[in-house]
Amino acid sequence: MEFSEKALVLRVGRFREIDAWVRLFSPSRGMYTAFAFGGCRSRRRFCGCLDVFNHVHFKVKTGRAYHTLLEGRLVNGHGRLRAEPGRLGMAVNCLKFFEAVEVGPHGARAAHDLLLEALATLTAETAPSRLFPLYFRAKVACDQGFFPPLAACHGCGAPSEDIPWAVFHVEEGRLLCPACPRPVRGTFVRLGRDAMRLLSDVRSAGPADWGGFEPSPGAAGEFSRLLDRFVTYHLGLSWEHGTFVKN
Numbered sequence: 001m002e003f004s005e006k007a008l009v010l011r012v013g014r015f016r017e018i019d020a021w022v023r024l025f026s027p028s029r030g031m032y033t034a035f036a037f038g039g040c041r042s043r044r045r046f047c048g049c050l051d052v053f054n055h056v057h058f059k060v061k062t063g064r065a066y067h068t069l070l071e072g073r074l075v076n077g078h079g080r081l082r083a084e085p086g087r088l089g090m091a092v093n094c095l096k097f098f099e100a101v102e103v104g105p106h107g108a109r110a111a112h113d114l115l116l117e118a119l120a121t122l123t124a125e126t127a128p129s130r131l132f133p134l135y136f137r138a139k140v141a142c143d144q145g146f147f148p149p150l151a152a153c154h155g156c157g158a159p160s161e162d163i164p165w166a167v168f169h170v171e172e173g174r175l176l177c178p179a180c181p182r183p184v185r186g187t188f189v190r191l192g193r194d195a196m197r198l199l200s201d202v203r204s205a206g207p208a209d210w211g212g213f214e215p216s217p218g219a220a221g222e223f224s225r226l227l228d229r230f231v232t233y234h235l236g237l238s239w240e241h242g243t244f245v246k247n
Ligand SMILES: [Zn+2]
Pocket: 153, 154, 155, 156, 157, 158, 176, 177, 178, 179, 180
């Protein structure tokens, strides 16, 4: 059996000199690995296709044990990402997080579209926000249903836009206003109104709009701590030596 589809190249590895394995992500299949036999030599079948960040139209042969890439046609190579270290670093961070989250098949299309838009934005923007990878993590976590809505205090129901600050109970994923009692145990992250608004803005907007956000250093710091604690606790991921590792 064969199928053709566009997919994003997340990772490429070589083996036996001229052969490659490729980790791909497509909107219909999610993440999968396929082999490109002779892929490192064949200019005709895989011209410029087998590189990370490439969006490629692949023809794939399905087998009982593994998929084989028959040929590819490059759709978009996001070339500018590789040319500038700052952009490349942010793109790698987003990609590694994306891979580590292990998006299920039902969330694949939304995740795929988000990643494509993020790469396009990182490629096109004059000066991407240094918070871009954090926004990306928040958006993936929200889209995939990991992140709880923080529109109101869990204790009394007060809308978060009406309270000056709140705490986020990391383990239970709940927002609590200053008037409501906190549980005795747990990790709490303080969030001012600006940080709560920032999270809500990131959740409702796409990567192309994130450049317009200009949070104060205080709000950016709270947002960063929130994401860090949340991702570590709920997804079991922490950033070490240039990649996300499972705790
Ligand atoms: Zn409350």
